[in-house]
Amino acid sequence: MEGLERIVREHPFFSGMKEEFLELISGCAKNVRFEAGQYVFHEGQPADQFYLLRSGRVAIQISAPERTLTVQTVGEDEIVGASWLVPPYRWGFDAKALELSRAIAMDAACLRGKCEGDHDLGYEMMKRFMPVLIQRLHATRLQILDVYGVHS
């Protein structure tokens, strides 16, 4: 457990977080690994965990008949999954490991419960998640703009 706490503390996402919060959060964490080609989660499934990548790469994908598109790849020190934050807590995309990937998996129900129980922790988590979400929103808008296309 001590090893896991250290891993959580050292992940950039939790950098500078108060010790008491880190202890609370570590109680919801576990180490996981995904082999290359293994799905981390599937679209529509309950978003019962989110992942802090420690190594490897994960593709966020959406599947259509006869075609699977990758909309984003996520790498070391980044986060996989935001749907655990908002009801109905279901994944909006597939996530698939592109190579051997190691991560900290956070139990979403456990963490949501602790955030409800301690709003200071909840606010701290939101402050850390929002920049990631805003950055991804901006990136998505830039993708939608199709800036490299030929526009008349």
Add this chain to the structure above:
Amino acid sequence: MVPRIARVRRRQRDLKDVVTLTLEMEDGGDLEFTPGQFNMLTVFGVGEVPISISGDPAKPGGGLVHTIRDVGAVSGALARLGPGDAVGVRGPFGVGWPVTEAKGSDVVVLTGGLGLAPLRPAIYSLLANRRQYGKIALLYGARGPGEILFRSELEQWRRLLDIQLYVTVDHADTDWFGSVGVVTTLVPRADFDPEHTLAMVCGPEIMMRFGVSALRDAGVNDQSIYLSMERSMKCAIGLCGHCQLGPVFVCKDGPVFRNDRLAPLTAAKEL
């Protein structure tokens, strides 16, 4: 103002709508230029357009190299030219990339789409004088894996052990094993000292705006960020005013500008 005559020595198709022409001056005149400069190219009977030089400035004997995307009447006519065809050339014009000022600093080259073409001469210069620079990061974004410009050259550069090269695409299917995401997401991955970094940015204007924002977030100041602007350049010598941006002429004072000078002009809703 009178174009010199050049002949197409070589035509290479880079992408479905992009070709690179290597030109030879008919009068055998010199082909010297600095990275970031452009020429006005004429297809006789069709018209004249500004095209950045995409060749190696250290190899003027290798011909005058331009990479052209077929987006209009003149660029389309240029893209259809073949070996031996005549082209009118005026230039080189403009202020280019600060490859000399960058010496001693880390360098971030942030580019997307066809923006790699005007930056390629600067990359050649950086690599030819590698020891004079600190860390070098080349960050390139494309629309999709099939639209990566100069792909074989990027692959060669990636094999160099003393530069960082990251490529990403906006969208991909599962055949692509590389990074997917906008080019700005590459900035945090690159290793450079923001207080001692000079950044060169070229691509579609919206991409450059987001790129500048990402570089600022990383700690690079506006005085160290340079961008290449694209405007309707006609005379290329600062007379006609077609490319005027407030007090500056993009053709003569640019096309490469330092962002602290450029940002107030591009941010203004009306000039």
